[in-house]
Amino acid sequence: MKTVVIGAGPAGLTAAYELSKKPGVTVEVFEASDRVGGMAGTITLWGQKVDYGPHRFFSSDPRVKTIWNELVGRKCSTVNRLTRIFYGGQFFYYPLRIGDVLAKLGMVESARCVWSYLLNPCVIVKSNEATFESWVCRRFGRRLYETFFKTYSEKLWGIPCNELDADFAAQRIKKLSVMEAIKAMVFGNRGNKHMTLVDHFDYPLEGAGYVYETMRAEIQKRGGNVWLRTPVRRVVLAGGRAVGVELADGTIRHADHVVSSMPLPCLVEGLPDVPGTVAQAAKHLRFRNTILVYLLLDGEGLFPDNWIYVHAKEVKSGRITNFRNWVPELYGTSSQTVIALEYWCYDDDALWRDDDARLIELARADLQRVGVAAGVPVVDGHVERLAWSYPVYFKGYKGPLGEIETYLKAIGNLSVIGRYGTYKYNNQDHSILMGLLAAHAITSGEPYDLWSVNTDDEYQEEGGE
Secondary structure (H helix, E strand, C coil), X not given: CEEEEECCCHHHHHHHHHHCCCCCCEEEEECCXXXXXXXXXXXXXXXXXXECCCCCECCCCHHHXXXXXXXXXXCEEEEECCEEEEECCEEEEECCCXXXXXXXXXXXXXXXXXXXXXXXXXXXXXXXXXXXXXXXXXXXXXXXXXXXXXXXXXXXXXXXXXHEECHHHHHHCCCCCXXXXXXXXXXXXXXXXXXCCCCEEEEECCCCCHHHHHHHHHHHHCCCEEECCCCEXXXXXXXXXXXXXXXXXCCEEECXXXXXXXXXXXXXXXXXCCCHHHXXXXXXXXXXXXXXEEEEECCCCCCCCCEEEECCCCCCCCEEEEHHXXXXXXXXXXXXXXXXXXXXXXXXXXXXXXXXXHHXXXXXXXXXXXXXXXXXXXXXXXXXXXXXXXXXXXXXXXXXXXXXXXXXXXXXXXXXXHHHHHCCCCCHHHHHHHHXXXXXXXXXXXXXXXXXXXXXXHHHHHCCC
C-alpha cells in the first residue's frame, strides 16, 4: 500500500509515522514549508531554540502518551506552569487565586463581579447559548466575562464575541465555571483535571519541534520520504476515490490512500466537479493568521511567567512568551532572553502586510506598555508569519462545515485530519490522536469518524474513544 500524506504538522506526520511501522506500507509526506511540526515547530534564533509560541503536552490518552514515550523518552522535563493575565495595569494569576483577585480588583469591584454573577438571568433561566458571549456570561456573569474573557477573545478571533460560536468555549473551557475557578482558588488547583488549569506539563528538552523532527527521521529510516518545500496543488480523484496528488510543479504522485491535513478550503478548491453548494461553503470558512515577533533582550530573570495573556486594550499583542522559563537546554549558556509577542490578523488586514521593521517596533512598544522588561535593552528582533493558524468559529459555522464534511466523507481512500484539515481548533495532543486513528483506520480497514475527534473531549482526557 502506498500512502501520500499532505502536510508535516502534528496530525499528518503522526499518521505517516504510524503508517511507516506497518510492513508493506510506503509513505510519502509533502510539506509546503521548510520545516516539520506546523505550529508546534521549533526554530533556532540567536543560538537559542524557540517555538512558535507556547506549546505543552498534557494528554491523558494512553495511545498519545505511548507515542510521546517512543519519541521523547527521557529527553523531556516537567515544567511548572506559571501564567498570568495582564489587565488594568496589573497581573492576575491564572488559574485565578482568591487573595490575588481580591487584592488587585479590590473589594468593591470583586463584589460587583459576584453580584453580576448572582443576578445574571442566565444563571436562573438557561438562555440561548449560541454565542461565546452568552455561554461565558451564563457561567461567570457579565462583569467577569468583560474582565477576563472579552478583550483577549476578540483580539484572537477578530470578531465580536457575540458573533463567535459557543463551540469555542464548549471545546476549550467547557468544564470551567465560577465554581471550578473557586475550587482552584481555595485548593490551589490540587486534583483539578481541567486542561485549561493544569499547573504542570511535559516538554522536550530541545523544544516542541523535537517530537516531529524525530518522527521525520524515523519515517525516513523506515524507507519513507518527507519532502519539504513541496506544496501539493490538489488531490487527484478517479471514480469517486482519491488516487494520488498533483504537486505544485505538475508532478503526479499516485497513491492507494491520501491523508490530507492541508487547509480545508484549499482541499475543496482543488477537487474537480465540486457541487456549487460545497464550493460556496468552503468560501465561508475563515482562518486567523499569526504574526510572531521575537525580541532578543540583553538580560535574564526578566519575569517568571511561561507566558502572559494580554487582556489590555491598549496593547495590540495578545500573548507574550518567555522561552527562558521553560527548560535551560533551550538557551544553554546564553545570558540573553528571547521573548515572543503574538499578533493575530486576517489576510486582508494591514498588519499582515506590514514590514518586519515596523512590527518589531510595535512589539518593543507593547513590551514597554506591559512593563515586564522595563529598561532592559532590546538587542535584535525577528518576525515569523504563520498563515491559516486558527479556524474561526463564527456563529453558524457548522452549516458550511457540515456541507463540506458530508461531501468529503463520500470520497473513497481519502482521510482528512488536523486543525487545518478538519477546521477544528485542536491542540497538538488532539492532532496527534487524529493521526494515530487515521493510520489505524487505513491499515486495519476499520472505519473511524475522524471528524468526531475534537478539542478537550472526554475521551481525550480519560483515554477512551
